[in-house]
Amino acid sequence: MHEMSIAMSIVDAVVANAEKEGGVRISGVELLVGKLAGIEAESLKFCFSAATKGTLAEGAALVIEEPEGIGECGECGMRFPVTFYYAECPKCRSLRITIVSGEEFKIQSITIEEEGE
Protein backbone atom coordinates (compact mmCIF):
# COMPACT_ATOMS: atom_id res chain seq x y z
CA MET A 1 0.00 0.00 0.00
CA HIS A 2 2.16 2.83 -1.24
CA GLU A 3 -0.23 5.56 -0.17
CA MET A 4 0.86 4.90 3.43
CA SER A 5 4.48 5.91 2.86
CA ILE A 6 3.28 8.88 0.84
CA ALA A 7 0.93 9.86 3.68
CA MET A 8 3.86 9.65 6.07
CA SER A 9 5.97 11.99 3.94
CA ILE A 10 3.07 14.44 3.85
CA VAL A 11 2.74 14.30 7.63
CA ASP A 12 6.51 14.83 8.02
CA ALA A 13 6.40 17.84 5.72
CA VAL A 14 3.35 19.51 7.30
CA VAL A 15 4.61 18.93 10.82
CA ALA A 16 8.02 20.42 9.94
CA ASN A 17 6.31 23.48 8.48
CA ALA A 18 3.96 23.86 11.43
CA GLU A 19 6.83 23.64 13.90
CA LYS A 20 8.79 26.19 11.93
CA GLU A 21 5.80 28.52 12.14
CA GLY A 22 5.28 27.96 15.85
CA GLY A 23 2.01 26.06 15.53
CA VAL A 24 0.89 23.77 18.34
CA ARG A 25 -1.64 21.90 16.24
CA ILE A 26 -2.49 21.47 12.57
CA SER A 27 -6.22 21.73 11.97
CA GLY A 28 -6.28 21.58 8.17
CA VAL A 29 -4.25 20.36 5.22
CA GLU A 30 -5.00 21.09 1.57
CA LEU A 31 -3.50 18.87 -1.11
CA LEU A 32 -3.43 19.08 -4.87
CA VAL A 33 -3.46 15.58 -6.37
CA GLY A 34 -3.76 15.54 -10.15
CA LYS A 35 -5.96 12.80 -11.63
CA LEU A 36 -2.87 11.44 -13.43
CA ALA A 37 -0.49 11.64 -10.47
CA GLY A 38 -0.71 7.91 -9.75
CA ILE A 39 -2.20 8.47 -6.31
CA GLU A 40 -5.57 7.17 -5.13
CA ALA A 41 -7.13 10.12 -3.30
CA GLU A 42 -9.51 7.89 -1.31
CA SER A 43 -6.81 5.57 -0.12
CA LEU A 44 -4.56 8.56 0.66
CA LYS A 45 -7.30 10.03 2.89
CA PHE A 46 -7.56 6.77 4.76
CA CYS A 47 -3.79 6.50 5.26
CA PHE A 48 -3.48 10.16 6.19
CA SER A 49 -5.63 9.86 9.27
CA ALA A 50 -3.65 6.80 10.35
CA ALA A 51 -0.32 8.53 9.68
CA THR A 52 -1.23 11.59 11.74
CA LYS A 53 -1.86 9.61 14.96
CA GLY A 54 0.22 11.10 17.76
CA THR A 55 1.51 14.03 15.67
CA LEU A 56 0.61 17.75 15.52
CA ALA A 57 -1.60 16.89 12.57
CA GLU A 58 -3.82 14.39 14.40
CA GLY A 59 -7.43 15.18 13.62
CA ALA A 60 -6.57 17.65 10.85
CA ALA A 61 -9.20 18.06 8.15
CA LEU A 62 -7.80 16.88 4.83
CA VAL A 63 -9.05 18.53 1.65
CA ILE A 64 -7.90 17.09 -1.67
CA GLU A 65 -8.34 18.99 -4.90
CA GLU A 66 -7.97 16.82 -8.01
CA PRO A 67 -7.13 18.74 -11.19
CA GLU A 68 -8.23 17.04 -14.42
CA GLY A 69 -5.68 15.77 -16.92
CA ILE A 70 -4.98 18.00 -19.92
CA GLY A 71 -2.98 16.90 -22.95
CA GLU A 72 -1.35 18.94 -25.67
CA CYS A 73 -0.92 17.63 -29.19
CA GLY A 74 2.66 17.59 -30.48
CA GLU A 75 1.48 17.97 -34.08
CA CYS A 76 -1.21 20.66 -34.06
CA GLY A 77 -0.93 22.15 -30.55
CA MET A 78 -4.55 21.41 -29.61
CA ARG A 79 -5.24 21.13 -25.84
CA PHE A 80 -7.92 18.75 -24.62
CA PRO A 81 -8.96 16.79 -21.51
CA VAL A 82 -7.34 13.36 -21.02
CA THR A 83 -8.01 10.64 -18.50
CA PHE A 84 -4.91 8.60 -19.19
CA TYR A 85 -1.28 8.91 -20.25
CA TYR A 86 -2.12 8.16 -23.82
CA ALA A 87 -4.72 9.80 -25.94
CA GLU A 88 -5.49 10.63 -29.51
CA CYS A 89 -5.72 14.25 -30.60
CA PRO A 90 -9.41 14.90 -31.33
CA LYS A 91 -8.43 17.28 -34.13
CA CYS A 92 -5.57 15.66 -36.08
CA ARG A 93 -5.61 12.09 -34.64
CA SER A 94 -1.94 12.31 -33.63
CA LEU A 95 -0.79 10.13 -30.70
CA ARG A 96 2.10 12.44 -29.84
CA ILE A 97 0.46 13.92 -26.77
CA THR A 98 2.23 15.62 -23.88
CA ILE A 99 0.51 15.89 -20.50
CA VAL A 100 0.46 19.55 -19.45
CA SER A 101 -1.75 19.26 -16.36
CA GLY A 102 -3.05 16.55 -14.05
CA GLU A 103 0.28 15.26 -12.73
CA GLU A 104 0.43 17.74 -9.81
CA PHE A 105 1.14 16.39 -6.35
CA LYS A 106 1.48 19.24 -3.89
CA ILE A 107 0.76 20.41 -0.38
CA GLN A 108 -1.16 23.62 -1.05
CA SER A 109 -1.57 24.91 2.47
CA ILE A 110 -1.82 24.03 6.13
CA THR A 111 -3.89 25.68 8.83
CA ILE A 112 -2.19 25.84 12.21
CA GLU A 113 -3.38 26.76 15.67
CA GLU A 114 -1.13 28.92 17.80
CA GLU A 115 -1.09 29.03 21.57
CA GLY A 116 -2.69 32.08 23.16
CA GLU A 117 -3.74 33.94 20.04
Added chain:
Amino acid sequence: MCDTCGCSGDGGAVLRKPGESDYHVHVNPGAEKHLHPHADGEHRDHDHFPEEHHDCDYMHDHDGGHHYHEGGSRKIVLEQDVLQQNNLLAERNRGYFEARNIFALNFLSSPGSGKTSLLEKIIPLLQQRIPVAVIEGDQQTTNDADRIHALGVPVIQINTGSGCHLDALMVNRAVKELDIRDNSLLCIENVGNLVCPALFDLGEALKVVIISVTEGDDKPLKYPTMFHEADLCILNKIDLLPYVEFDVAKCRENAMRVNHHLEWFEVSATTGEGLAQWQQWLEKRLLHH
Protein backbone atom coordinates in the same frame (compact mmCIF):
# COMPACT_ATOMS: atom_id res chain seq x y z
CA MET B 1 13.90 -3.04 17.86
CA CYS B 2 16.85 -3.90 15.64
CA ASP B 3 17.70 -7.58 16.25
CA THR B 4 21.31 -7.15 15.15
CA CYS B 5 22.41 -4.29 17.37
CA GLY B 6 19.49 -3.93 19.74
CA CYS B 7 19.11 -0.22 19.01
CA SER B 8 15.71 1.22 19.69
CA GLY B 9 14.75 0.45 16.10
CA ASP B 10 13.04 2.83 13.75
CA GLY B 11 11.50 0.46 11.22
CA GLY B 12 13.61 2.18 8.59
CA ALA B 13 15.88 0.68 5.97
CA VAL B 14 19.10 -1.14 6.82
CA LEU B 15 22.20 -1.48 4.65
CA ARG B 16 24.00 -4.84 4.57
CA LYS B 17 26.96 -6.33 2.72
CA PRO B 18 27.42 -9.92 1.53
CA GLY B 19 29.91 -11.85 3.61
CA GLU B 20 30.08 -9.19 6.34
CA SER B 21 27.51 -10.46 8.81
CA ASP B 22 28.23 -7.88 11.51
CA TYR B 23 28.09 -4.90 9.14
CA HIS B 24 24.85 -2.97 9.13
CA VAL B 25 23.87 0.70 8.84
CA HIS B 26 20.46 2.15 9.63
CA VAL B 27 18.90 4.64 7.27
CA ASN B 28 16.35 6.62 9.21
CA PRO B 29 13.25 7.62 7.28
CA GLY B 30 13.25 11.17 8.77
CA ALA B 31 15.22 12.36 5.71
CA GLU B 32 18.66 13.64 6.66
CA LYS B 33 17.47 14.79 10.00
CA HIS B 34 18.51 11.63 11.69
CA LEU B 35 21.17 9.33 10.34
CA HIS B 36 22.86 6.98 12.67
CA PRO B 37 25.23 4.47 11.23
CA HIS B 38 26.23 1.97 13.90
CA ALA B 39 29.13 0.64 11.90
CA ASP B 40 31.54 3.38 12.96
CA GLY B 41 29.60 4.85 15.84
CA GLU B 42 29.34 8.22 14.10
CA HIS B 43 26.14 10.09 14.88
CA ARG B 44 25.20 13.13 12.85
CA ASP B 45 23.32 15.95 14.45
CA HIS B 46 19.74 16.40 13.58
CA ASP B 47 19.27 19.04 10.92
CA HIS B 48 16.71 21.70 11.60
CA PHE B 49 15.39 24.46 9.44
CA PRO B 50 17.29 27.70 9.98
CA GLU B 51 15.78 29.77 12.77
CA GLU B 52 13.49 32.46 11.54
CA HIS B 53 11.93 35.25 13.49
CA HIS B 54 9.08 37.35 12.34
CA ASP B 55 6.24 39.43 13.62
CA CYS B 56 2.89 38.45 12.29
CA ASP B 57 1.23 41.22 10.36
CA TYR B 58 -1.96 40.52 8.49
CA MET B 59 -0.23 39.10 5.49
CA HIS B 60 3.31 39.09 4.24
CA ASP B 61 5.70 37.11 2.16
CA HIS B 62 7.25 34.32 4.03
CA ASP B 63 9.90 31.98 2.79
CA GLY B 64 8.53 31.80 -0.72
CA GLY B 65 4.96 31.39 0.50
CA HIS B 66 2.76 33.64 2.58
CA HIS B 67 0.41 33.23 5.47
CA TYR B 68 -2.55 35.01 6.88
CA HIS B 69 -4.77 34.90 9.90
CA GLU B 70 -8.16 33.29 9.89
CA GLY B 71 -9.86 33.73 13.23
CA GLY B 72 -7.62 32.15 15.91
CA SER B 73 -5.89 29.87 13.45
CA ARG B 74 -3.50 30.73 10.70
CA LYS B 75 -3.41 29.41 7.17
CA ILE B 76 0.02 28.98 5.60
CA VAL B 77 0.28 28.63 1.84
CA LEU B 78 3.04 26.16 1.04
CA GLU B 79 2.57 25.06 -2.58
CA GLN B 80 5.24 22.50 -1.82
CA ASP B 81 5.78 19.34 -3.78
CA VAL B 82 4.88 16.36 -1.59
CA LEU B 83 8.01 14.58 -2.71
CA GLN B 84 10.17 17.70 -2.39
CA GLN B 85 12.47 16.23 0.27
CA ASN B 86 13.09 13.18 -1.86
CA ASN B 87 13.47 15.19 -5.06
CA LEU B 88 16.05 17.54 -3.51
CA LEU B 89 18.12 14.65 -2.27
CA ALA B 90 17.76 12.87 -5.61
CA GLU B 91 19.19 15.96 -7.31
CA ARG B 92 22.14 15.84 -4.94
CA ASN B 93 22.71 12.20 -5.83
CA ARG B 94 22.47 13.13 -9.50
CA GLY B 95 25.06 15.90 -9.06
CA TYR B 96 27.39 13.47 -7.32
CA PHE B 97 26.98 10.90 -10.11
CA GLU B 98 27.62 13.52 -12.79
CA ALA B 99 30.69 14.88 -11.02
CA ARG B 100 32.21 11.39 -10.92
CA ASN B 101 30.87 10.36 -14.31
CA ILE B 102 28.84 7.52 -12.83
CA PHE B 103 25.99 6.32 -15.05
CA ALA B 104 23.17 5.21 -12.74
CA LEU B 105 20.30 2.97 -13.84
CA ASN B 106 17.19 2.33 -11.73
CA PHE B 107 15.76 -1.16 -12.47
CA LEU B 108 12.04 -1.53 -11.80
CA SER B 109 9.64 -4.45 -12.14
CA SER B 110 7.17 -6.69 -10.37
CA PRO B 111 8.77 -9.33 -8.16
CA GLY B 112 10.23 -12.15 -10.24
CA SER B 113 10.38 -10.48 -13.66
CA GLY B 114 14.11 -11.13 -13.76
CA LYS B 115 15.93 -7.98 -12.61
CA THR B 116 18.64 -9.85 -10.74
CA SER B 117 18.96 -12.50 -13.47
CA LEU B 118 19.45 -9.77 -16.09
CA LEU B 119 22.11 -8.09 -13.97
CA GLU B 120 23.87 -11.42 -13.53
CA LYS B 121 23.96 -11.80 -17.32
CA ILE B 122 24.73 -8.26 -18.46
CA ILE B 123 27.37 -7.31 -15.88
CA PRO B 124 29.99 -9.84 -17.01
CA LEU B 125 29.53 -8.56 -20.58
CA LEU B 126 29.95 -4.90 -19.64
CA GLN B 127 32.56 -5.37 -16.97
CA GLN B 128 35.33 -5.96 -19.48
CA ARG B 129 35.12 -2.32 -20.57
CA ILE B 130 33.65 -0.46 -17.66
CA PRO B 131 33.62 -0.83 -13.87
CA VAL B 132 30.20 -1.79 -12.49
CA ALA B 133 28.74 -1.45 -9.00
CA VAL B 134 25.31 -2.56 -7.75
CA ILE B 135 22.81 -1.46 -5.13
CA GLU B 136 20.23 -4.16 -4.36
CA GLY B 137 16.85 -3.28 -2.87
CA ASP B 138 14.67 -5.88 -1.17
CA GLN B 139 12.46 -5.86 1.88
CA GLN B 140 14.44 -8.71 3.47
CA THR B 141 17.52 -10.91 2.87
CA THR B 142 20.83 -10.34 1.12
CA ASN B 143 20.09 -13.11 -1.42
CA ASP B 144 20.26 -10.81 -4.45
CA ALA B 145 23.38 -9.02 -3.20
CA ASP B 146 24.97 -12.45 -2.67
CA ARG B 147 24.21 -13.37 -6.30
CA ILE B 148 25.85 -10.14 -7.53
CA HIS B 149 28.75 -10.51 -5.09
CA ALA B 150 29.56 -13.81 -6.81
CA LEU B 151 30.34 -11.81 -9.97
CA GLY B 152 33.08 -9.97 -8.10
CA VAL B 153 31.62 -6.46 -8.34
CA PRO B 154 31.07 -4.07 -5.41
CA VAL B 155 27.52 -4.50 -4.10
CA ILE B 156 25.47 -3.34 -1.14
CA GLN B 157 22.03 -4.52 -0.07
CA ILE B 158 19.33 -2.14 1.12
CA ASN B 159 16.71 -3.96 3.19
CA THR B 160 13.67 -1.72 3.31
CA GLY B 161 11.79 -3.77 5.92
CA SER B 162 8.14 -2.83 5.49
CA GLY B 163 9.05 -0.21 2.85
CA CYS B 164 7.91 -1.03 -0.68
CA HIS B 165 10.37 1.15 -2.63
CA LEU B 166 13.84 2.69 -2.50
CA ASP B 167 14.11 6.43 -1.89
CA ALA B 168 16.83 8.97 -2.53
CA LEU B 169 18.05 8.94 1.06
CA MET B 170 18.64 5.18 1.06
CA VAL B 171 20.62 5.48 -2.17
CA ASN B 172 22.54 8.48 -0.81
CA ARG B 173 23.62 6.42 2.19
CA ALA B 174 24.31 3.27 0.17
CA VAL B 175 26.53 5.14 -2.27
CA LYS B 176 28.67 6.41 0.62
CA GLU B 177 29.12 2.86 1.87
CA LEU B 178 29.87 1.41 -1.54
CA ASP B 179 33.20 1.55 -3.30
CA ILE B 180 32.18 3.01 -6.67
CA ARG B 181 34.91 3.97 -9.09
CA ASP B 182 34.80 7.07 -11.26
CA ASN B 183 33.52 6.55 -14.83
CA SER B 184 31.50 3.51 -13.89
CA LEU B 185 28.03 2.05 -14.27
CA LEU B 186 25.84 1.88 -11.17
CA CYS B 187 22.90 -0.52 -11.34
CA ILE B 188 20.21 0.04 -8.71
CA GLU B 189 17.72 -2.82 -8.40
CA ASN B 190 14.58 -1.39 -6.83
CA VAL B 191 12.15 -3.31 -4.63
CA GLY B 192 9.84 -5.48 -6.75
CA ASN B 193 6.79 -3.24 -7.17
CA LEU B 194 5.39 -1.42 -10.19
CA VAL B 195 3.53 1.26 -8.27
CA CYS B 196 5.33 3.68 -5.96
CA PRO B 197 8.96 3.26 -7.10
CA ALA B 198 7.79 5.29 -10.11
CA LEU B 199 7.24 8.29 -7.85
CA PHE B 200 10.58 8.24 -6.06
CA ASP B 201 13.45 9.72 -8.02
CA LEU B 202 16.75 8.26 -6.85
CA GLY B 203 19.01 10.51 -8.91
CA GLU B 204 19.42 7.92 -11.67
CA ALA B 205 20.18 8.78 -15.29
CA LEU B 206 17.58 6.35 -16.62
CA LYS B 207 14.72 4.21 -15.38
CA VAL B 208 14.61 0.70 -16.80
CA VAL B 209 11.30 -1.14 -16.46
CA ILE B 210 11.30 -4.92 -16.91
CA ILE B 211 8.32 -7.11 -17.67
CA SER B 212 8.30 -10.78 -18.46
CA VAL B 213 6.12 -12.69 -20.90
CA THR B 214 4.39 -14.49 -18.03
CA GLU B 215 2.78 -11.25 -16.86
CA GLY B 216 0.19 -10.26 -19.46
CA ASP B 217 0.57 -7.89 -22.39
CA ASP B 218 -1.71 -5.26 -20.85
CA LYS B 219 0.70 -4.56 -17.99
CA PRO B 220 1.70 -1.14 -19.40
CA LEU B 221 -1.95 -0.11 -19.31
CA LYS B 222 -2.44 -1.42 -15.78
CA TYR B 223 0.62 0.42 -14.43
CA PRO B 224 0.76 3.47 -16.68
CA THR B 225 2.69 5.70 -14.27
CA MET B 226 5.64 3.34 -14.24
CA PHE B 227 5.75 2.95 -18.02
CA HIS B 228 5.24 6.67 -18.48
CA GLU B 229 8.25 7.44 -16.25
CA ALA B 230 10.55 4.77 -17.71
CA ASP B 231 13.21 5.45 -20.34
CA LEU B 232 13.55 1.90 -21.54
CA CYS B 233 11.50 -1.24 -21.28
CA ILE B 234 12.94 -4.73 -21.37
CA LEU B 235 10.66 -7.62 -22.16
CA ASN B 236 12.28 -10.62 -20.46
CA LYS B 237 11.79 -14.41 -20.60
CA ILE B 238 11.12 -14.48 -24.35
CA ASP B 239 12.35 -18.10 -24.26
CA LEU B 240 8.95 -18.89 -22.74
CA LEU B 241 6.93 -17.34 -25.59
CA PRO B 242 6.05 -20.73 -27.14
CA TYR B 243 4.40 -21.79 -23.88
CA VAL B 244 2.40 -18.72 -22.89
CA GLU B 245 -0.26 -16.58 -24.44
CA PHE B 246 1.51 -13.28 -24.83
CA ASP B 247 1.25 -10.89 -27.75
CA VAL B 248 4.63 -9.12 -27.99
CA ALA B 249 3.49 -6.60 -30.60
CA LYS B 250 0.40 -5.74 -28.58
CA CYS B 251 2.44 -5.29 -25.39
CA ARG B 252 4.90 -3.04 -27.15
CA GLU B 253 2.08 -1.01 -28.65
CA ASN B 254 0.48 -0.62 -25.21
CA ALA B 255 3.79 0.54 -23.77
CA MET B 256 4.39 3.03 -26.57
CA ARG B 257 0.92 4.46 -26.14
CA VAL B 258 1.70 5.31 -22.53
CA ASN B 259 5.17 6.61 -23.39
CA HIS B 260 6.15 7.31 -26.98
CA HIS B 261 9.81 7.92 -26.01
CA LEU B 262 10.27 4.43 -24.60
CA GLU B 263 13.21 2.33 -25.87
CA TRP B 264 12.22 -1.30 -26.29
CA PHE B 265 14.25 -4.51 -25.99
CA GLU B 266 13.26 -8.19 -26.05
CA VAL B 267 15.57 -10.57 -24.20
CA SER B 268 15.93 -13.81 -22.32
CA ALA B 269 18.18 -13.74 -19.29
CA THR B 270 18.14 -17.54 -19.37
CA THR B 271 19.25 -18.16 -22.97
CA GLY B 272 21.02 -14.83 -23.52
CA GLU B 273 18.92 -14.04 -26.58
CA GLY B 274 18.66 -10.30 -27.29
CA LEU B 275 21.25 -9.34 -24.71
CA ALA B 276 23.78 -8.26 -27.36
CA GLN B 277 21.44 -5.55 -28.67
CA TRP B 278 20.79 -4.23 -25.20
CA GLN B 279 24.50 -4.35 -24.40
CA GLN B 280 25.30 -2.36 -27.56
CA TRP B 281 22.74 0.26 -26.69
CA LEU B 282 24.06 0.55 -23.13
CA GLU B 283 27.66 0.87 -24.26
CA LYS B 284 26.71 3.66 -26.62
CA ARG B 285 24.89 5.49 -23.84
CA LEU B 286 27.80 4.96 -21.47
CA LEU B 287 30.10 6.71 -23.93
CA HIS B 288 27.78 9.61 -24.66
CA HIS B 289 25.80 10.34 -21.52
